[in-house]
Amino acid sequence: MTHEIKNLVELIWKAQQQGVKSVLATVVALEGSSYRRPGVRMLIQENGETFGAISGGCVEKEVERQAQFVLKMDIPKMMTYDGRFRLGCEGLIYILIEPVNISKEIKFQFDAEFSQRSAFRSESFYSMEEGTNQSFGSQFYLSGKRYTLREGFTASDELECFKQNFSPLFQLYLFGAEHDTVRLCKAAADLGWQVTVVASADEAKTKAFFEGANEFITPTFEMLDVSPIDNQTAVMLMTHSFNKDVQYLLALAHTMPAYFGVLGPRHRRERVLEKALDFNPELSVDFLERLHGPAGINIGAESAEEIAVSILAEILSVIRNQKPVQLKEKSGKIHD
Numbered sequence: 001m002t003h004e005i006k007n008l009v010e011l012i013w014k015a016q017q018q019g020v021k022s023v024l025a026t027v028v029a030l031e032g033s034s035y036r037r038p039g040v041r042m043l044i045q046e047n048g049e050t051f052g053a054i055s056g057g058c059v060e061k062e063v064e065r066q067a068q069f070v071l072k073m074d075i076p077k078m079m080t081y082d083g084r085f086r087l088g089c090e091g092l093i094y095i096l097i098e099p100v101n102i103s104k105e106i107k108f109q110f111d112a113e114f115s116q117r118s119a120f121r122s123e124s125f126y127s128m129e130e131g132t133n134q135s136f137g138s139q140f141y142l143s144g145k146r147y148t149l150r151e152g153f154t155a156s157d158e159l160e161c162f163k164q165n166f167s168p169l170f171q172l173y174l175f176g177a178e179h180d181t182v183r184l185c186k187a188a189a190d191l192g193w194q195v196t197v198v199a200s201a202d203e204a205k206t207k208a209f210f211e212g213a214n215e216f217i218t219p220t221f222e223m224l225d226v227s228p229i230d231n232q233t234a235v236m237l238m239t240h241s242f243n244k245d246v247q248y249l250l251a252l253a254h255t256m257p258a259y260f261g262v263l264g265p266r267h268r269r270e271r272v273l274e275k276a277l278d279f280n281p282e283l284s285v286d287f288l289e290r291l292h293g294p295a296g297i298n299i300g301a302e303s304a305e306e307i308a309v310s311i312l313a314e315i316l317s318v319i320r321n322q323k324p325v326q327l328k329e330k331s332g333k334i335h336d
Helices: 002-017 060-073 104-115 179-190 242-251 266-279 285-289 304-319
Strands: 022-031 041-045 050-052 077-082 092-100 120-126 137-142 145-148 160-166 171-175 194-198 215-217 233-237 259-262
Touching (some): 002 104, 022 060, 060 092, 092 137, 104 145, 171 179, 179 304
Parallel strands (some): 171 194
Antiparallel strands (some): 120 160
């Protein structure tokens, strides 16, 4: 969700610089099932451009149609979409459509939250009844300070309130610079993750080689700064060099990422761990047991692109505390 907000803020700001109005559609409540859950957003602009999605594509056209009133009148409105009767697959969706305008101060504060990877939250005020109301709207709390998306908006305690917490932007540290790193970097960037590629100087690669990378660094093993690696970080060790894997593993021994994967077969992982223990017998059992190797979910992956899917699937299952199963075998709702 956080990366979606980041993208929408950039799009709203860019449109404003061009004199183009934008309205934001937010799913604030749901009865039954839906393709996506409350908190998803879609941007509609007066030039006909749209960004994001709040469903699988079946609701968006109606949102675009009703957004034209908001663009013209500059008044927020609530709409509902009952897919149970129209499509037989969706529940009753409540959608807040509001005009948005981002000041320089808000843009600066959003950028600071994203670059510092800080958590923040939002509140959207609405009614369960369709209609317009100047008291409908959203506000964000950034670094403890309240910011509204519309000048003059004041929240009302008499309205329903949808609250949403945003975690710091998730990041992925990739150690290695081979072709599979290139594919994994791009796939992770497509998920909205911030990707840092770490390689040794002798790799003779640059950031341009890794599509989607936020950063490309070549520190020595001793100078590697591991302080940015936190519980909103995944780490993948994939250098294709036994010695480099050992040295990086030792450098990362005191980190606590949400996921730590090691590429390669099981016997190679054991050799890497044995050599690392030779250098540092004090490596904690907890650290060693948290390593995922071979990294990935068993989907029969063979190509670099398929391996990237396998690894990302395992990372998602770990950080969301899910056991991978076929959805047809899962009891209950798809989204818990």
